[in-house]
Amino acid sequence: MAVGVKVVARPGSLKQQMYLPAIAEGMGVTFRHFIKNFVGNVTGNRDKTDIVTIEYPEQKKKYPERFRGLHRLMLRDDGQVRCVACMMCPTVCPAHCITIVPEETADGRIEKRPKLFEIDELRCVVCGLCAEACPCDAIRMDTGEHAKPTYRRADAVLDKEELMSRGIKSVAVQGGVGAFWREKPEVANTGQVQSANGSRSGADTVPAQIVPEGPPAGPVVAAK
């Protein structure tokens, strides 16, 4: 026997080893359902409650809150892109689907920002590492939408404007939430829920990421 083969004990009795009784039983079940539904269809009084089909585009299942969907780029208060082109997301991306070309701005407030920010949704494996790696709450995957089907591959590459069109203003202080956020877990826990529902509905409700009380948040470069 080859190395590494694990021998699993098979069912003991002859009846089980034959499989045939179980096969007949299983086919009996499926046949019974077939007859029941067939007769129901023909006579027009099929029990609709046990139909498990969800007719997708018209009916939709409610996704869990942590569902990872289409990316979006969050916005600053003045509507500019929040991203500072730190390249954390393309670095961590296992599929190499994010392309960022940084640029310098004449505006003294922001030193670095993406000139080009493209995500190839065909390549994306929806792992969520980009959103996790982002130090600025700039990229999120909480839109609750799927990547749209396209006729051409190039159309699946979303550019900065398209990604920003779904973005909302994040209230997270750019650069972190202050010195003691880790030492006050009760505040952080209640405050840091990135409410996916609120943002998904498209309304103006912003995710409630609350700056902990007490010492003011450390000022940051970009907010200067």
Added chain:
Amino acid sequence: MHMWETIKGSFEYGHPGFTGLSALIKIVYLMLAFGPGLASILTWMERRQSSLMQDRLGPNRANIGRFKAWGITHFLADALKFMVKEDFVPVKAHKFLFALAPVLALAPALIVAAIIPFGAPLCWGHLTEIVPTGTCGQAVDLQIARLDVGILFYFAISSLSVYGATLAGWSSYNKWAMMGGLRASSQMMSYEVTMGMAVLSMFLIYGTLEPGAMVAQQGYWPWQWGIWGIPTALSFFLFLTAAIAETKRTPFDIPEGEPEIIGYFVEYSGLRFGMFFLGEFIEIVFSSALMVTIFLGGWHLPFLDGLADRVPNIAFVLITHGAWIVKVFLFTGFQLLIRWSLPRFRSDQLMQLGWQRLLPVSIANVLITAGWILYSR
């Protein structure tokens, strides 16, 4: 005028023109109309039946206006889709073999229909008269080719379809397709052995290889059909199992495994893929037809003994043909039931089942049948 007489004469019963033309009509009807037609409907039936078995809604999208008909138009939509989709050929594929493979998968499935009798013999010239069985002088068999090798022809041709799968896998220049093709060839070759062995005991019982003669030996009454009797029932079971494995359907769909394991036709698209797809369903139709012929009384209509002595020949032929169609249809439905009830075997289990279980049982079956026949004489 003389010429015309000669030509006309050659189309009289028994002459080459008549034989050729009748064969051509039968070929067109059975191989090009009935087989692909029923196969197309099966593609819908599979989805409809599985939905009913699984408490789902089933196909309900490809409606033509208000014409819904339980989604039967889906097979038309499928056909249209296959025709207009991009016909993709991998850059490094072997172009000729890549084109040949779907033909090799589809053609054998159609050709095997040649030996299958699909109705009682037609009595040429006495169509509207009552012709008792065996009294017709100008019989036209509803069978494309009455071959003495009969079922062996079926095996010979159907084993060619393994080339379709293997070449499709190899010529695609894709390692997954290659592996799928190898899985297909190993599986099909393994189960061909069991298939042949399973039907061998039926040859012993019937004493013939010719399907028409087999049907004739079975009677009208269901208990006169080939399936009854311990060795024959076993033979039926073995043959059915092997036939499902030959058509590469669940629980033996390891070569294709639509959702998870990539099959030999992964690089195919459009009409070429459609040929594989249709070929698989045509295989189901004609393997069902063969099993109906050997085990389920062929075109015999149950419970109506002596019908030939009461209705005109043409009506009798149509009734028996209808009975054959219904039997084949129900049997394909039975195959679909199996496909949607059983889980897939693992590759090693498949080989184990084929070589270590089914083959010894089928060989033992042949020996027991032979011994029983020897004893009962």
Added chain:
Amino acid sequence: MAESPVPGSAPAPAADTVTVTVDGHAHTFPKGTNLLEACNQVGANVPFFCYHAGLSSPAVCRQCLVDVKGQPKPVPSCYTPVADKMEVTTNSAKVLDIRRQMLEFTLLNHPIDCPICDKAGECTLQKHYFDWDGKFSRNDGIKVHKDKVVDIGKHIVLDQERCILCTRCIRVCDEVAKSPDLVMANRGDHEVLTTAPGRSLDNPYSLNTVDVCPVGALTSKDFRFAMRAWELVATPSVCPGCATGCNIEVHASRDTVYRLVPRINPAVNKHWMCDEGRFTYKTVRQSRVVAPISGGQAVEWDRALDDAAAGLKAVLDRSPLGVGVVLSAQSTNEDLHALARLAFDHLGVQKAYVAGKDEGWHDDILVSADKNPNTAGAKAIGGGRLRSLADLSRDLKAGSLVALLVLGEEGVLGADPATMPLDKLDTLVVLACHHNDLVDAAKVVLPLTAWAESDGTFTNKLGMVQRIRAALAPAGDSLPGWEALSHLARRLGATMEFTTAKQVFIEARDKHPFMRGADWGRPILPVQLRFANSRG
């Protein structure tokens, strides 16, 4: 650099050595060794910011404090020479605490804008923070703000907030470039780095300040925001900018060079290189010959080689005297050797010329007037046959040359192309890297790899044979010169069965005295900076 003795062994101290106990183990060091160097040589791993092995030691960062027995306070090890019977502790709880507190001081007003800082990933401050501190800031007040994005020179941008006031850059300007451009201004936490009044940081060695900066205070305009450091892969090589042959690392990512940085070689460039040399990478992929050309058409290699061989053969069959070769001072020793073997040993060519870039400016620090990396090698391999471009011009005008085989397109035409009547030639075969007028005039052009795509050796003006390594894949269909010449040789009936540059090197080393003792070096894997230590 001093050889580090085996830790733990303490032989009897000779006259010029001292014995120092570092963390309980006795070690022997030469007299005068810096204590910081000594500790780090034996693996004590003492962190530092302001100390630099190539510069003087001001002991301003206080990061390298260690405990010396008998001293009342911890001492800055970078400022302390070793003394006999010294007992040093670098890892006691007290020292670690001091180290952490010093780091906390340094970080007090640091903006921690690592996401937008070019130094992130190769930052000494980042490394020390993760190595020695790792705690969250206790500073909840407003940080001191200073000027960001200050344009202080042609190549450099200054961020005063990030600066940790280590003064390394000031010392580079003072001690290496001999151009005191930078100073510290103000005091306390308002102390900033700035340019001296009326000056800007424009000296020819200014980019060394970026290399030595332990944080992202000084960043190169050229590299700014171009690529994150951890995406780069470092390949050791030699600068092709001049005859000095500074040792460099080529930092490339996905087949693109992003910067060149100096590699330490005490015998050549120490820790430094000039700004001009740093930008030699810019031309690597500019106007490249990417496919063989024959008769003005891009063709397959086979066709081009056949045409080249046929053209040369037609002349050679009449007389080898009609054929000339041009050696380039830009080519590697291997390419030159392959050409020399083909032309002189096999074809019997008598006329050989040497070409290269024109002379330029120089100083007495690193920059040479000779702007070719391998003039010494070309002259040595060409030997006594070599003649100048003026001779080439004369021979062309006289019509004594019928065919010319040129290795390297650089500078062959000289300042005035009219002096080189190439139209008098029957056959002009050029092995070229970049397009220029010579390439346009050639009958057959064979594409060569650029220096950053080649393996080989350069001989600098001191006669040192130094290895260059391929950091990029060859552009287009280009081949190394020795390989192209081997193919050409085979078509001319010569046997040159080279399959690797190393084979050519070994043959050349055995033949040419100037290469004797040279070493090809072991194969090395390119180092991804993501897994390397900090730079600066």
